[in-house]
Amino acid sequence: MPSDESWGLTGQAAVVTGASSGLGRATALALAQAGADVALFARSGDELGRVADEIADATGRRALSLPLDLADEGQILAAVARAAAEFGRLDVLVSAAGTDAPGSAEELAIPDWDRVLAVNLRAPFVLAKAVFPHMRRGGRGTIVNVSSVAGKRGWANASAYCASKFGLTGLTQALAAEGRAHGIRACVLYPGGMATNWGAWSPDERSTGGGPRPPATEALPPAEVAALIVWIVGAPPELVLNEAVVSPLMEGGWP
Numbered sequence: 001m002p003s004d005e006s007w008g009l010t011g012q013a014a015v016v017t018g019a020s021s022g023l024g025r026a027t028a029l030a031l032a033q034a035g036a037d038v039a040l041f042a043r044s045g046d047e048l049g050r051v052a053d054e055i056a057d058a059t060g061r062r063a064l065s066l067p068l069d070l071a072d073e074g075q076i077l078a079a080v081a082r083a084a085a086e087f088g089r090l091d092v093l094v095s096a097a098g099t100d101a102p103g104s105a106e107e108l109a110i111p112d113w114d115r116v117l118a119v120n121l122r123a124p125f126v127l128a129k130a131v132f133p134h135m136r137r138g139g140r141g142t143i144v145n146v147s148s149v150a151g152k153r154g155w156a157n158a159s160a161y162c163a164s165k166f167g168l169t170g171l172t173q174a175l176a177a178e179g180r181a182h183g184i185r186a187c188v189l190y191p192g193g194m195a196t197n198w199g200a201w202s203p204d205e206r207s208t209g210g211g212p213r214p215p216a217t218e219a220l221p222p223a224e225v226a227a228l229i230v231w232i233v234g235a236p237p238e239l240v241l242n243e244a245v246v247s248p249l250m251e252g253g254w255p
Helices: 024-033 044-058 075-088 109-136 160-182 222-234
Strands: 013-017 037-040 063-067 092-095 141-146 186-192 243-246
Touching: 013 024, 013 044, 013 075, 013 222, 024 037, 024 044, 024 063, 037 075, 044 063, 044 109, 063 222, 075 109, 092 109, 092 222, 109 141, 109 160, 109 186, 141 160, 141 222, 160 186, 186 222, 222 243
Parallel strands: 013 037, 013 092, 037 063, 092 141, 141 186, 186 243
Antiparallel strands: none
């Protein structure tokens, strides 16, 4: 990472979804280490509390634990309002939460499809809609929507997941076009397999109903992806990384 002070985030405030574990947790910690205060969004209040304590102990930054259901618009809007009131500003949004409903298109239940699209696509839209006014008032902001290589190439038994992740591309491009005049940047990130609850699979567990899964030896450490997100967020304001595909060098499932 460059040593230029542009990559420091002191004085900024961030919202991170999926912050109780995996990439969301790693990103929240990395943003705090770079100097940002962080609002943590996820379903698990106990886990969020532990992450908030970890951030405070490790970095001294403020970490606000806000448990919520990302499928509920009202809860999202209330949490964003609480974060803005607590920090007095919002500069960064990282939508890292995600869910899946593996199964063939023929067998997939409509409520399961709706849940995946609500969490993976609708929630990032509602979040962006809620943070945009705060970023516009501040004259800058960065939105990072975490997609997946499943947002670049579809595979069997993952229609809801792939549809939601492909949709994030269009959403992010539209947000970038609308935000440019206000200093608001938007990036869509396409990670490959990660060593998280979703990604730390055993060597002989190459695939499940949701599509190809790499062995643990071919999985990205979440901290490395989080470091890339900090780079994207902290880059000089005249620079924007519109999209990035990041995958393990030895991953067999991509490209």
